[in-house]
Amino acid sequence: MLLPLLAGAATAVPVAAGAVSLDDGDEKTSDQVTGESLVATELVVLTDRVEAGKPFDVAVVFTCSPSWHLYWKNAGDSGAPPTVQWTLPAGFTAKELRFPVPSVHDVPGEKTYVHDGTLALVATIVPPADAATIPAESLLKADLMWMTCKEICLVGRRSHEARVPREATTDSTVAFKTANTRMKPLLAQHPKASLRAIGASASIDGDAAVVVLPPKTATATFVPADTPGVVYGEPRMETTSTGQPALKIPFTLKPQDALGKPLSVAGIVIIDATKSAPVAAEFALEPQGVAGNGQAPAKSPTKQKT
Amino acid sequence: MKKSIATLLLAGLASTLAVGTFAIADDAPATQAPGTGAPAQDTKTDKKDKKEEKREKKDGEKSKGTAKIGEAAPNFTLKTTDGKDWSLSDAKGKIVVLEWCNPECPACQRVTSDGTVASMIKDANGVTKDVVFVMVNSSARSQSSLDATAGYLKEHKLDVPAVLDTDGKVGRMYGAKTTPHCYVIDASGVLRYEGAIDDGNPGKKGTNNYVVNAIKQIKAGETVSPEQTRAYGCSVKYKD
Known part of the structure; x- marks a missing residue:
């Protein structure tokens, strides 16, 4: 089954490739399905033209x-x-997906x-700044690989242009x-790109990151990014000295496991995840007492919520 | 027919595979298998198990029953695919690499079929001959039974022992989460590395083999770095 053709270019080649539909309880086994047959994919260009130096987005759509x-990325x-x-x-360059x-499957x-x-x-694609280097038609090729799992896992690969x-x-x-x-x-x-967009802020307080949440926030969930060299403990809701949730x-640093990358305390905070439209934002902090903006973070004393 | 043979094999394995004469720390109260709440050893231990237990105590092994970096790796005894007992304590004096694997898992298939495992063994042997590789299968699924695991190794020309941990006690004791998931234990029995086999992913060969890296650092007397990485691959298909 092919998903509807969807591309940002008039001359786009077919960019969708399909998956078989398996209902719950389907008894098909790994002998009968493949990673490719279980996941449909598309490449969707979110612009109508390529302009020199003007970034544009490209979406890679997966349907399981x-x-x-x-x-997720972690x-x-x-x-x-x-x-x-x-x-x-x-x-041309492509930024991180x-x-x-x-x-959260727990x-x-x-x-x-x-x-x-x-x-x-x-992914945001960044064309070169020199207009003379932009071809009349820019060919974007994406080679996809994924692992899809249920009781078993299968790897799929597909290319789109x-x-x-x-x-x-x-x-x-x-x-x-x-x-x-x-x-x-x-x-x-998608999560917002900064905590400010959801009325939150974050800082490092000793061996913990403290995300101050909007008033009346009842619950929040932390989903850690893949940050080698940083081991996260169990997050807990507290109340700041100013009464904010x-x-x-908590985190522990293991620089020897950082794989040569800068240590970063990072992830997504999801507010009131049980609501139909959860609010979420990404954050990243440098753990040595220096905030992402290079300034020493304001101390945010917290006390255990009782 | 195939299915019934596999079923029989699985039933046979369940009844015949004795898992673990786990080393008991001198100061540990003994005998719960982590995560199971069940006794790690049957109180009606047979004579052979008691003999092994005595030998382990004699060896002075100190394991607290769960694997932790920098601590003694917990001992275990499992059956190999050719029916022999294999104990971690038997390899004392050698570096031991445990690789959790599952022939059904595409990530394991990748690291095996693209030569990652073979290269790892070759490169490790280039560093030291005193290194032992053991594949551990903790999957409870029938396809991962004796013949499947043995056939998998034969198909990929891997001349290393594979042990079956069908009830998953050893896998849980080591905290094995994925296939592949690798552990490097130094010659004195201390766990020095756990995590991914390399910096690749289920579909792409890595460029840095963390296991070989750890072995090189152990032999050079250096601190192992990284000593823990996030393993990638399928979840270990434990019994429950």
Whole structure:
């Protein structure tokens, strides 16, 4: 089953490839399905043209078969996130993939961060600043790899291409509008890029990150990013000395396990996750008492909520 | 027919595989298998198990029953795919690499079929001949039974023992979460590394093998770094 063609370019090659539909309780086994047959994928270009030096977004849309899931960028105790290997015109670069807010699968002895249903991973593509280097038609190629799991896991691979014109055409404009409309609910599942956008703030307080939450926040969940060299403890809700709710996230640093990367305390905070439209934002802090802006963070004394 | 053979094999395994004469710390109250709440050893231990237990105590092994970096790796005894007992304590004096694997898992298939495991063994042997690799299968699924695991190793020309941990006690004791999930134990029996086999992913070969890295650092008398990484792959398909 092919999903509807959706591309931001008038001359786009077919960019959707489909999955078989397996209902709950389906008795098919790994002999009968493949990683490719379980997950449909699309490449959706969120622009109608390529302009020199003007970044644009490209979404890689995955649709999982019922009961099967994919993994967030930090899979947790098992699994692995989908990957996208880009092949772009000369001078183009792709920024890191952005993931939607995951669900937390928490069973005894294993916590994983997963996605089911349909999700969009988004990358910002940055064209070169020199207009002379922008081709009449930019070919974007994405080689996808994913691991999808239910009781078993299967790996899938697929490649997509999209062609984006330098000058907008009627077709590319229509395709862009269609893509925008269709992607809107999927992009709404992404966390905000900063805590400020949800009325929260974060700082380091000794060996814990303290995320001060908007007033009346009842619960908050922390989903850690993949930050080698930082081991997280169990977060707990507290109240600051000024009476604001806060999520205190203890951590332990293990620089020897940082794999050469800068130590970072990072992840997503999800507020009142039980609500139908959870509010979430990403944050990242440098753990040596220096906030992301290079300034020493204001101390945020906290006390245990009783 | 195939299915019934597998079922029989599984039933046979369940009844015949004696898991673990776990080393008991001299100062440990003994005998709960972590995470199970069940006794680690049957009170009606047979003569053979008692003999092994005595030997372990004689060896002076100090394990608190769960695997932790920098501490003595807990001992265990499991059956190999060719029916022999294999005990961690038997390998004392050698570096031991435990790799949790499951022939059904695509991440294990990747590291095996693309030569990652074979290269790892070769490179480790280039560092020291005193290194022992053991595959551990803690999966309870029928396809991962004796013949499947043995066939998997044969297919990929891996001449290393594989042990079956069908009830998952050893896997839980080590905290094995994924397949593959690797552990490196130094010659004195101390756990020095646990985590991913390399910096790859289920679909892509890594460029840095963390196990070989750990072995090199152990032999050089250095601190192992990284000593813990996030393992990638399928979850271990434990019995419950």
